[in-house]
Amino acid sequence: MSQPPGPAGRQVRPATVPTAPHPVDPEFLALPLRPLADAALSAATAAGASWADFRMQRLLSADLVVRDTAVQTETDDVTVGYGVRVIVDGAWGFASSVVLAPEAAAATARRAVQVARAVRPVAGEQVERADEPVYRDVTWVGGYDVDPWSVDGAERAALLLDRSERLLAHDGVAHTVAALQQAKDCTFYADTAGTTVTQQRVRVYPWLEAVAVDTAGGSFETMRSLAPPVGRGWEYVLSGCGHDGEISVLAESLAEKLKAPSIEPGRYDLVIDPSNLWLVIHESVGHATEYDRAIGYEAAYAGTSFATPDRLGSLQYGSPVMTVTGDRTTLHGLASVGWDDDGVAAQSFELVTRGILTGYQLDRVFARRLGRDRSNGCAYADSPAHVPLQRMANVSLQPDPTGGSTDDLVSGVEDGILVVGDKSWSIDMQRYNFQFTGQRFHRIRNGRIEGQVRDVAYQATTTDFWGSMDAAGGPDTYLLAGAFNCGKGQPGQVAAVSHGCPSARFRGVNVLNTVAEGAA
Structure with a gap:
């Protein structure tokens, strides 16, 4: 039988602020985070909000899929914008924008206040929130070694093509898929209580799938790798799946599955x-x-x-x-x-x-x-x-x-x-x-x-x-x-x-x- 990937350690512990292995991306920090937040929160308060928060996000995502010996899908997306959330007379209001100017942020906040006032007559109950301490100018970055966005697209594609081709070379494997999903999420949060938080996290998911076809019986079976998605970087893509041992096990397990007897219920x-x-x-x-x-x-x-x-x-x-x-x-x-x-x-x-x-x-x-x-x-x-x-x-x-x-x-x-x-x-x-x-x-x-x-x-x-x-x-x-x-x-x-x-x-x-x- 094939064995699952090795264990990933875990501790149940109180909240901590870990030492960041990487700084937050300079491209994100170069955005007018505080001027936009200040404009939005000031405008929300002036318009009558008892509470307001501002959240700027820069989301990077990429998907790469190789089928057999060719790249089938390759996408890279970037989303940048901000949302303003308010409480007015016990009702929520929310509005968002992609215009990175203080006057636009202020207008977005006023729009959120208008939404809250429109919602108030039909809201079933007033918004009440549990207390939380104030955190001023704090930063958190998830644990990873190599930023996957530091690896160019050609290198990513070459790695998946190699894995797909090596899997396809095994007897009984008719088709293969090698894929990689990756994402980076940068956020800046500020609220009227005084909390300001900057964060960055990275996640990746490399996987392989093999397909075997029983031409005589007209059936087929699939088998996918076991390495899970994680909040890590390119180092995991290199080690998480696709090594020679796992590819061999994947192909062998698929061949055995195709010939296996059906279970008696x-x-x-x-x-x-x-x-x-x-x-x-x-x-x-x-x-x-x-x-x-x-x-x-x-x-x-x-x-x-x-x-x-x-x-x-x-x-x-x-x-x-x-x-x-x-x-x-x-x-x-x-x-x-x-x-x-x-x-x-x-x-x-x-x-x-x-x-x-x-x-x-x-x-x-x-x-x-x-x-x-x-x-x-x-x-x-x-x-x-x-x-x-x-x-x-x-x-x-x-x-x-x-x-x-x-x-x-x-x-x-x-x-x-x-x-x-x-x-x-x-x-x-x-x-x-x-x-x-x-x-x-x-x-x-x-x-x-x-x-x-x-x-x-x-x-x-x-x-x-x-x-x-x-x-x-x-x-x-x-x-x-x-x-x-x-x-x-x-x-x-x-x-x-x-x-x-x-x-x-x-x-x-x-x-x-x-x-x-x-x-x-």
């Missing part, structure tokens, strides 16, 4: 690798513990939540092995920041403690509504044209400090399946009934891993699934995985988020045969 014990389990955490815990969903305030994309506030402190979310944290400070986390878009310092906090629902992800408004003294820093806007929403932190299942390896978990299974890599999923609008598939499924018999099986999906309710977890792997099995494309809100916004977890074992989970289900 039934109940099996599952050992789930972090490369698959992170997605279950995202869908069944991450979205379910967003407080706006739990109170029915938000339902777009991912629905609401079964984990309602009346069950806080009592809901048996899972077994006592299950402790899940939200964390905006995780090293290399995709959702890690120094301060959120409410001006709140990043923190770590518990969501599920030894199987019991104990917390929610909150911004300043929802923290006050829940009766908390302080937000846990979960406000984010994906562009200067969008108002900040409550967004997901890095939501992670904690390893067992004394837990063993994935092989140790397997050794305790008489009849089961090892699940590796994420693929498709389905979950209801309450985050309760779900179904997941994967990249690779290895049959376990009498504590030993045998060959692959195929056409596997596992199905459960959230509480039954997490309640069936009887063991979590140790820190050496821990991996920080995640996604670039978590959607929320209307108009829609997209955020990147990480989820760390160890390997874990689940007893008696219902397994379906996807081919049989599709034909039914």
Whole structure:
């Protein structure tokens, strides 16, 4: 069998301001950040706002896709602009602009005040926000070694072409895809309380996919690399996937999958690798513990939540092995920041403690509504044209400090399946009934891993699934995985988020045969 990538370490710690390995880009600092902020905040206050904040963003994004031996897609985008958010008579107002002149910033602020006054007669309740200390002239830069924008496009394309061609050269591989997504987010935040924050973070996602075709049977199979997206730089693109060992494993695993027998449906014990389990955490815990969903305030994309506030402190979310944290400070986390878009310092906090629902992800408004003294820093806007929403932190299942390896978990299974890599999923609008598939499924018999099986999906309710977890792997099995494309809100916004977890074992989970289900 193929092994997942090595573990990514993680600490649950209070908010800190790390020493920045890189300065904030001079091109961003050269923008008229403070003159625009001063003009906007002064104009908002003069127009009657009791609160105002200003957020300038410069977003760089690039996508590169190679199919077989040719570059198929290559895009580079830059977005620069600012948003002004105000509270007037207890109602929100927001406006944005791309005109980098103080008079335009002032006009944008006055427009936001007009929006708030128009909203006030139909607003259901007044905006009240939890308190937060003032942070003056603070800076945070995410942890990375080599800025991916220091690498020219030709070098990026050459690297992906090489990886695609080496994968394509393996017997049985009919087609390949090599891709790279990268982004850099620079922000400047200022508010009428006196907080001013400058931040910069970088993220990258290199991946490979191989396709095999069974010409005799008319079927095909795919296999994707396991290296996850991370908040790192070009150094990760070089090491994260695409080395000779992983390419060989990818091709060999695909060839075995094409010949593997179809699974017999039934109940099996599952050992789930972090490369698959992170997605279950995202869908069944991450979205379910967003407080706006739990109170029915938000339902777009991912629905609401079964984990309602009346069950806080009592809901048996899972077994006592299950402790899940939200964390905006995780090293290399995709959702890690120094301060959120409410001006709140990043923190770590518990969501599920030894199987019991104990917390929610909150911004300043929802923290006050829940009766908390302080937000846990979960406000984010994906562009200067969008108002900040409550967004997901890095939501992670904690390893067992004394837990063993994935092989140790397997050794305790008489009849089961090892699940590796994420693929498709389905979950209801309450985050309760779900179904997941994967990249690779290895049959376990009498504590030993045998060959692959195929056409596997596992199905459960959230509480039954997490309640069936009887063991979590140790820190050496821990991996920080995640996604670039978590959607929320209307108009829609997209955020990147990480989820760390160890390997874990689940007893008696219902397994379906996807081919049989599709034909039914």
